[in-house]
Amino acid sequence: MNSFFKRRYIIQGIFILVTIILLGRLFYIQVIDDRYKLSADNNVLRKLIIYPARGIILDRHGKVLVQNEPVYDLMVIPGQVKALDTLEFCGLLGITKKDFDRSFKKAKNYSLYRASLFQKQLSARTYAGFQEKLFDFPGFYVQNRSVRYYPDSTAAQFLGYIGEVNDKEIEKYDGFYNRGDYIGKTGIEKSYEELLRGQRGVRNIMVDVHNREQGSFFDGIYDTVAVSGDRLISSLDKELQLFGESLMVNKIGSVVAIEPATGEILASISSPGYDPNLMVGRQRGNNYMRFLNDPYKPMFIRPIQAEYPPGSIFKVINALVAQQMQLITANTYYNCPGGYRYGRRGFMGCTHVHGTINLEQSIEESCNTYYGYTYSRMIDHAGMRPVNAYKRWRESVAKFGIGTALGVDLPAERNGLLPTPEYYTKVFKNDKWTSSFNISLSIGQGELGITPLQMANVMAIVANRGFYYKPHLVKAIGEKKIIKKEYTEKNYAGIDRKYFDPVIEGMSRVVNAPNGTAYFSKIMDIEICGKTGTVQNPHGADHSVFVAFAPRDNPKIAIAVVVENAGYGATWSAPIASLMIEKYLKDSISRPKYYTERLVNANLLPGQKKPVTKISAKKDSTTAAKPERKAVLPISTPKLKVKENE
Amino acid sequence: MNNQNRSFFFNVDFFTILLFLSLMAIGWFNINAAVFNEDQTLINLDSNSGKQLIFIVIAIVVGAVILLLDSKFFYLFSPIFYGITILLLIAVLVVGRNVGGNQAWIPIGSFRLQPSEFAKWATSLLLARHLSVMNTKLSDFKTLIPAVAILGLPVFLIILQPDAGSALVFTSLIFVLYREGLSPYYLIAGLIMVILFIFTLLFTKIYVIVGLLLVLGLLIYNFKRNRKLIMVFVTGFILSLLFIFSVDFVYKNILKPHQKVRIDLILGIVKDPKGAGYNVDQSKIAIGSGGLLGKGYLQGTQTKFNFVPEQSTDFIFCTVGEEWGFVGSFVVIAIYLMLLLRILHLAERQRSSFSRVYGYAVACIVFCHFFVNIAMTIGLMPVIGIPLPFISYGGSSLISFTILLFILLKLDSNRMGII
CATH class of the missing domain: 3.90.1310.10 (Penicillin-binding protein 2a (Domain 2))
Incomplete structure (x- = not known):
């Protein structure tokens, strides 16, 4: 011991103080601060x-x-x-x-x-x-x-x-x-x-x-x-789909086939299409841009996105609605002098002078005059103001699934167009308009927009005589084969069963009677009921439309075919539909090979040379000058080469 | 107690030996955890934990031998030990092996001798002998200058290696001098220097000088009657100014780049978690992730998967912190504090000033290692590579600490005798 003995306490104090500092710091980083635990997990955990x-x-x-x-x-x-x-x-x-x-x-x-x-x-x-x-x-x-x-x-x-x-x-x-x-x-x-x-x-x-x-x-x-x-079972029939795609090569348009009894879509073709394998892999981006810039729009899903005025096929709906309103019957006759006069100077031409015809004949021969009268009765002579009558008419038409998306299990389905009375009131500037103002609705022209899927669905309604299931592409989901509930519920079109008979008879004659518009598409032992349509196209040649179902009794398939810029429905769309129906029902084609080849090889893209047709002699379309569009080689399904038809 | 020879072992302080053994045991278990690998058997003499086991056995034997020697031996031979150490420190500069930038090891067979470890107790012994001569007064320059020279020579040689960490340990012996009568102003001056150094690095010089001027003004105002004190303050101020301007010079020209970065990191001047800051960052993560109770023995992911560098040696405390949590860390630190206080207690109960001074030297050296090492792993000090006494892996360090401690135990066991 010496005089500085007390300094030991200073030194002890320093030791203890330092120890406390260390413990305090350790307590902070180990117990209070959670950051380090996270960092440790980040270090170690993957x-x-x-x-x-x-x-x-x-x-x-x-x-x-x-x-x-x-x-x-x-x-x-x-x-x-x-x-x-x-x-x-x-x-x-x-x-x-x-x-x-x-x-x-x-x-x-x-x-x-x-x-x-x-x-x-x-x-x-x-x-x-x-x-x-x-x-x-x-x-x-x-x-x-x-x-x-x-x-x-x-x-x-x-x-x-x-x-x-x-x-x-x-x-x-x-x-x-x-x-x-x-x-x-x-x-x-x-x-x-x-x-x-x-x-x-x-x-x-x-x-x-x-x-x-x-x-x-x-x-x-x-x-x-x-x-x-989950594994999905699609309603598509691959063979039918492939066959349809081959028929639609070098054409712009759609084919939609539905099984009427279930609403299952059997085939759905949007042409031109593309090879889906091109949308996979490293070249996807390039291909995508190529498709996007293609003038024929392969990315456009025509069956659910293209809206057309339906043309003459709309007469089927008008015939059914007018009967249900009890304004015409199967035995109502109108005289066709070759057209329908309306208003002061209005005239809606008809293809022929049909003379006096009844409902069945009006469908068979697609008489415009008949439906001019019918529509006029529904709007102007229904016992109420035309604007209200139109409203009633519109509600009936909407029940066919027109004007609203059908709810197919695909994104981006379009509604189509079915104008409201307010629309016409606005255009007419007051609500005193009559059927003369929108008479073209009687024959499916004018302010109507219907997708090919909706057209096929109308055929399913006719085939079922009054109801439809929402069309859908997936019929069963997963191991348990579940189906979405909304696709199992019947939707009624509000037309009594009996009113279908004359219409179906007319439609049958369209294909099966020698003077029917689609007689060329008749199949020997299958009774197809159909209706041709030619949709006026302000931008170019008319669109060829054909809707049908078959067989007449207990129908198995309802179909709509639209070929853009191809002229009459009977020329291109009806044969395609007929082949599709035969393929589906018989699994083989009874008609000669050239019949199929003519369709497969035809190039109906705008700007291409019009192919020679053997059956179009009946009535040649107004082959006016086509709009100049650059002819670009379209994307085709890889199995089929693009062939030029002379 | 009366018969020294017969009661020899009863005079040894068993409490210290218990603390010593428990630290070594903790060290071995944690080294084993740090190198743990499931494929390996528990004891493998090639692994670090296996080697450490051998070092522990050697350390115990060395400790026992020291206890068997005569106490006078250390007093008499201290100049010789010191001389040999100085020679070794010179030799290491010539024939030493350079490991990681430090020329600190002399290879002997498969082992490497680290003379700076042995310099610690040799210097302590000679310092104790110098200060135990009658009539020494540390306020007297005749005593102080040789004492500083005894310390300065090994420090100078170690800085040449360069091993800043070991050199720093010697500065802790200033507490010994303080205990033996060095004016407390030296301690205060040292503290002021550290503070000024940090402030000068953190802020610009102007602010530090302005701050100092304010402090000076306050002091002069308070003691305006006392001319002598005012003179002291003014001198202190001038010296501080000189120091501030030298900080820049030292920092830019004398410190090595990695040392600068380490200081910058600890002061928060730079942030570099991927590069220079990686070690400390990972070390903090390992310890911090231990939580209150730790992840369990051999369950530490940060140390086991090598995220922490040098985990058996300088960063061994990470394993403690990660696997044993705050509770384990607390226990280890508590053992150190007990050991340090026990050593001070032993030192103070010596009759000879040689033993007392030596005891204080031991306490200071152990304390410096303990504090700097743990403070470094938890980010309170810049990275300075010195081992944790008795726990870190390494033969030189363990054996020299054992020698350091057991000489004190030997002196203590003989405290009733006269040296």
Whole structure:
């Protein structure tokens, strides 16, 4: 002991003070501050997302329409990337330094610590070469994915395609998707996205500082397994669909075939189409732009998006509605002097001088005059003001599924157009207008817009004698073969069964009577009931329309065919419909080969030379000068070559 | 107690030995956790934990041998130990192996000798001998200058290696001098220098000088009657000014780039979690993720998967913090505090000033290692590579700490005798 003995307490005090500081700091970072626990998890934990197989889509007979093919996505976690031999890296992937820089910057901007897609869909060969060198490139890894494959390249616009989610979709689904994930963009892929995508699994693994896997986190108790997407059974008949597509090559238009008893869509053709396999893979973006810029608009889904004035096929509806209103009967006769006079000087021409004809004949011979009178009775002589009568008429027509979307299981279906009385009042400037003001509605011209799907649905109503099921493309979902409830409910058109008989008789004669407008499309042992239409087109040649169902009793198929700029319905649309019906009912074509070939080979695209037709002698269309459009080789289904017809 | 020879072992302070053994045991378990690998059997002599086991056995043997030596031996031979150490420190500069930028090791067979570790107790012994001579007064320059020289020579040689961490340890011996009569102004001056150094780096010089002027003005105003004090303040102010201007010079020209970065990081001047800040960041993450109770033995992911560097040696405390949590950290720190207070207690109960001074030196050295090492792992100090006594992996460090401590125990066991 010496005189400085008391200084020991100072030194002890310093030791104790320092210890308290250390403990305080430790208490703060270990107990109070949670940040470090998160950082530790970020260091060690990697969530591997296990992507389930997307549900496949089959046709009604179980044949594959869409299946999956494995591809390999190259992922990157930018924070873990060490200096690397960019030249070798790019060489292995077959990309340029510029691509590399761009992709890497994009990934870095997204997140330094989270994986983002670096290069998508490596081919099996690229993957094999790259996999061997993968250990040289820390921060990069390969994720197995599957892409869609369409073995027959059919029904592109209806099956739809999948693509990377965009920001809007990420927001909409509230974080379900991550950047780089795929989502259905159009068609069935979009409308059944929640069922097709399945459930993603997550595997939590631990990695060391070199990002090498070190086993499952907590022996995998937080892991979830991936559940494959539901299998969809489409109502499409693949053979019929392919046959229809071959018939529609080099034509603009639609074919829609519905099974009347169920509302199932048997075939749906939008022409020109494209090969759905082109919307998969690395060239997708380029192809997409090409389709978008194509003047014939292959991305336009005509059966549900193209709206046409229906033309003469609308007479079927007017005949039914007028009977239901008890303003005409099967035995109502009108005289056709070759046209219908209305108003002070109005005259609506008819194709022939039909003389005095009844309802059946009016359908068979498509007499405009008859429907001029009929429409006038419904609007002007219904015991009420014309504007109210029109309203009643419109309600009856709307029950046929016209003017509103039918609710098919596809996105972006259009409503069509069925004008309200207010519309005419506005145009007429007061509500004192009569049938003379919109007489063209009597024959399906004027301010009407009907999609081919709606046309086919009208035929389904006629075939069923008064009701329809909402048309749909998916008839069964998953293993349990569930069907959406809305597609099992009958919708009534509000027409009594008995009123269909004269109309159907007329329609039968259209095809089966020698002077019917579509006699050329008659099939020997199938009684087709149909109606031709020629839609006036202010922009060019008239559109050829034909609707039908068959057989007459216990119908199995209802069909609508629209070929744009092709003239009379009987010339092109009716034979196509007739072949489709025969193909579906008989599975073989009884007519001579040239009959089919004439249709397959015809090029009816605007700006092409008009093909010589053997049956159009009856009444040649007004072949005026076609609008000058650049002739661009259309996209065709790959199995059929584009042939020029002289 | 009366018969020194017979009661020899009863005079050894077993409480200190208990603390010593428990620290080594904690060290071994944590080294084992840091290198743990499921494929490996528990004890593998090639792994760090296996080697550490050998070092522990050697340390215990060395400790026992020291207890068997005569106490006078240390007093008499202290100049020789010191001389040998100085020679080794010179030799290491010539034949030493350069590991990680420091020329600090002399390879002997498969082991590497680190002379700076042995310099700690050799210097302590000689310092104790110098200060135990009768009539020494640290207020007297005749005593102070040789004392500073004894400390300064090894520090100078160690800085040449350069091993800033070990050199820093020697500065902690200023507490020994303080205990033995050094004016407290030296401590206060040292504290002021540290504060000025930090402030000068954090703020621009002008602000620091303005601040100092304000403080000076206040002091002069308060003590305006006392001319002598005013003179002291003014001198202090001028010296401070000189120091401030030298900080820049030292910082720019004398410190190594990595040392500058480490200081910048701790002061928050730069942030670089991927580069220079990586070690400290990962170390904090490991300790912080331990939580209150820790992740459990061998369950630490940060240390096991090598996110923390140097995890068996300088950053061994990360394993403690991660696997044992705050409770484990508290226990380890408590053991150190007990050991330090016990050493002070042992020192104060010595009759000879040689033993007392040596005891204080031991306490200061252990304290400096303990504080700097743990403060570094939790981001309170810049990264300074010195081991955690008795816990960190490494033979030189463990054995030299054992020698350091057991010489004190030997002196203590003989405290009733006369040296």
